[in-house]
Amino acid sequence: MMIPHNRPLITAEDRAAVDEVLASGWIAQGEAVAALEGEFVRMNGGGYACAVSSGTAALYMALNALGADRRTVVAVPTYACSALLNAVNLCGGIPRPVDVLPDSFCLDPEALESNAPGSRFAIAVNAFGAQAEIASIKATGRSVIDDCCQSLGTRPRENGRATGSALSVYSFYATKIITGGQGGLIWSRDPDCARACIDYRQFDCRENYVPRFNFQMTDIQAAMIGSQMKRLDAIRERRQKIAAAYLEAMPNGLMVQSGLMDGGRMVYRFIVVAPNRPIRDRLRQHLELREIASIVPVERYELLHRYLGLEAADFPVAERLVDTTLSLPIYPGLSETEIEQVVQALKDFRI
Numbered sequence: 001m002m003i004p005h006n007r008p009l010i011t012a013e014d015r016a017a018v019d020e021v022l023a024s025g026w027i028a029q030g031e032a033v034a035a036l037e038g039e040f041v042r043m044n045g046g047g048y049a050c051a052v053s054s055g056t057a058a059l060y061m062a063l064n065a066l067g068a069d070r071r072t073v074v075a076v077p078t079y080a081c082s083a084l085l086n087a088v089n090l091c092g093g094i095p096r097p098v099d100v101l102p103d104s105f106c107l108d109p110e111a112l113e114s115n116a117p118g119s120r121f122a123i124a125v126n127a128f129g130a131q132a133e134i135a136s137i138k139a140t141g142r143s144v145i146d147d148c149c150q151s152l153g154t155r156p157r158e159n160g161r162a163t164g165s166a167l168s169v170y171s172f173y174a175t176k177i178i179t180g181g182q183g184g185l186i187w188s189r190d191p192d193c194a195r196a197c198i199d200y201r202q203f204d205c206r207e208n209y210v211p212r213f214n215f216q217m218t219d220i221q222a223a224m225i226g227s228q229m230k231r232l233d234a235i236r237e238r239r240q241k242i243a244a245a246y247l248e249a250m251p252n253g254l255m256v257q258s259g260l261m262d263g264g265r266m267v268y269r270f271i272v273v274a275p276n277r278p279i280r281d282r283l284r285q286h287l288e289l290r291e292i293a294s295i296v297p298v299e300r301y302e303l304l305h306r307y308l309g310l311e312a313a314d315f316p317v318a319e320r321l322v323d324t325t326l327s328l329p330i331y332p333g334l335s336e337t338e339i340e341q342v343v344q345a346l347k348d349f350r351i
């Protein structure tokens, strides 16, 4: 039996929380959504939260609330998923991909001027649980959306606050750290921004008409997500423990994403960095023969500058990362036997 690259862990408590909502007679957005929003306000030390239907919807609504329109140029890391392009395009804005840092895979603040001149906004993705250089990006005068879709539960370095950010988005898609099948959330320190998001997510029975949409989360999803949120610390510890075991088994010559074992890190993905593509591909085959699924986290064709037909030479770091990176299975649902299987496979790999 192949060890899958990802597998959600839904416990008896999570099921019971969902059952309670199903039995209550209220399954649309209601008390469970409000409770989940309260949980995020607590976690981030204040501010306001707005639960929505997906991470992509959260990105779009955050841009919308900031006032992004047809003239707005938005810097996005090129080494990221196309959700970013879709959110910017839905606002009518102009996405400008930016190269990333070779060690953390997050947006390179020093590439902002050359790759994204004229951008007022930036979406900073905390890649695979790392922390993006939010403060440096802010220092360039840009408004930053802190994309925490892959870093829920990463404890910030700065001030004990959520990466020192003012506006964050989260995703609860099936493969994320915590899941409701689908789901998203916007957290903001600014009441006006939060109010704009809350106003936009629901259109029914409103006194005035302005364009709005249905971007709501159901109480069924919120109950499932809220139940997992109670385990966030345990999830972080478990993922770190598995990462430590993999790290110890890593053969010389293979590297990992920087900051992987930082104390507060949520290890969303365990990313191996090989010296070159042939070795990366050979590692992938070796794992497959040992019945271990792995993925190339971002393929070359998925790089956002490629989708937009931009010059590859302007994004040298991202162009290299797609050849050298491989993501191994790491999630709390892995059994001890499965972890040992991965550890043994790593130990047996010869570069």
Ligand SMILES: *Cc1c(COP(=O)(O)O)cnc(C)c1O
Binding pocket: 053, 054, 055, 056, 057, 080, 081, 083, 084, 125, 126, 147, 149, 150, 171, 172, 173, 182, 183, 184
């Ligand atoms: C998953 C993800 C999204 C999109 O979230 P969905 O809930 O799938 O719409 C956006 N940004 C990043 C970094 C993600 O990992």
